[in-house]
Amino acid sequence: MKKLTVCLTVLLMAVMMFAVPVTAEETAPMFTEWNPDAPALKALTEYVEDVTDEASPNHIPQTDRIAVFDMDGTLVGELFPTYLEVILLTNRILKDPAYQPDAEMLEFGRMTRDHALDKSFPPDYDYEFSYHQAKAFAGMTLTEYADYITRLLVREADGFEGMTYASAYYLPMVEVVEYLQDHGFKCYVVSGTDRFIVRTFMEGVADIPYENIIGSDTALAARNQGDTDGIEYVFTGDDTLVRTDHLIIKDLKTNKVIQIAQEIGRQPVLSFGNSSGDASMNNYTLLNNRYRSAAFMLVADDDVRDYGNPAKHDELTEKWQGMGYHVISMRDDWKTIYGENVKKTGVFHWLEDYAEDRIPADAPGNDDKE
Structure with missing residues (x-):
């Protein structure tokens, strides 16, 4: 036994002598896109170090390390000049030759176009949007819908140079997702955007699987199902799933909490959120939790690299901190937003891109099949 101990000691010393030294690059900090003195970053890393420490009284078992993220304005841009799904629907209504909108749909598309730049949508716009979205894409298979989304994603993002919609994600927040995953957290996206848009967009952005993506939902059906209820219809090899025109849920505010409880x-x-639509999700995380928890709100206050509003920084910071949230300032906390090669142009082509003279499909005498 003594001889074995001596041999093991010699072997260990040899390994230590010839071990490759760790380079500075290999020990580089995880957060290369953040300013190192960002208060929100400090709060996040201190929190994670605490709850992942098995010796800490605040230790959280890995099975309960659940992190939820909004998408638009939290993980990806929403100011080019509006949300990705709004651009998608506007394109469908006003520019897609394969789709013939009726008068009511055309009116909604034009209203969206005319109010997107100044964000002056009516109070009930969120629900009305998803209602019209369901109608406009009804009948598409899931593959057709994903392909439609992808064709938009490869376009140059309006108001920027060097960035497509597909690459319009916040690099610092991608680092947050990766950091949390490295520390045993399971990350979910909980978005007001249509679930299948989120799934398609998030591919290649962060390693978040389809089953960890929650969003607004439109009912699906088998292609040959007709009016037969799903509980009666038997899916066959000749079927494929298609989108219907029935909106199930708009995933905003308390609906986010309900969806989290049902699906997670x-x-x-x-x-992590960025608006009042995320406050319920943040509160659900913070309040009556058996574990130590934390919530963060992004403030779009950078008008140099993005189209944020610095004038709202103080107001929103005070509001969110008053609700117990940590505030992430895009202007002050991040070294970059989309990457150093991406430039804000200061000019939107939105109105000219979606100018049109379409005739409603239900207009008297309209026989145009395009």
Whole structure:
């Protein structure tokens, strides 16, 4: 036994002598896109170090390390000049030759176009949007819908140079997702955007699987199902799933909480959002939680690299901090937003891109099949 101990000691010393030294690059900090003195970053890393430490009284078992993220304005841009799904629907209504909108749909598309730049949508716009979205894409298979989304994603993002819609994600927030995953957190996207848009967009952005993506939902049906209820219809090899015109849920505010409870089944311990539509999700994370938890709100206050509003920084910071949230300032906390090669042009082509003289499909005498 003594001889074996001596041999093991010699072997260990040899390994230590010839071990490759760790380079500075290999120990580089995880957060290369953040300013190192950002208060929100400090709060996040201190939190994670605490709850992942098995010796800490705040330790959270890995099965309960649930982090939820909004998408638009939290993980990806929403100011080119509006949300990705709004651009998608506007294109469908006003520019797609394969789709013939009726008068009511055309009116909605034009209203969206005319109010997108100054964000002056009517109070009930969020629900009305998803209602019209369901109608406009009804009949598409899931593959056709994903292909339609992808064709938009490869376009140059309006108001920017060097960036497509597909690459319009916040690099610092991608680092947050990767950091949390490296520390045993399961990350979910909980978005007001249509679930299948989120799934398609998030591919290649962050390693978040389809089953971890929650969004607004439109009912699906088998292509040959007709009016037969799904509980009666038997899916066959000749069927494929198609989108219907029935909106199931708009995933905003308390609906986010309900969806989290139904689909995840665990109370989150970390939440990230950027607007009042995310406040319920943040509160659900913070309040009555058996674990130490934290919530973060992004403030779009950078008008140099993006189209944020610096004038709202103080107001929103005070509001969100008053609700117990940590505030992430895009202007002050991030070294970059989309990458150093991406430039804000200061000019939108939105109105000219979606100028049109379409005739409603239900207009008297309209026989245009395009």
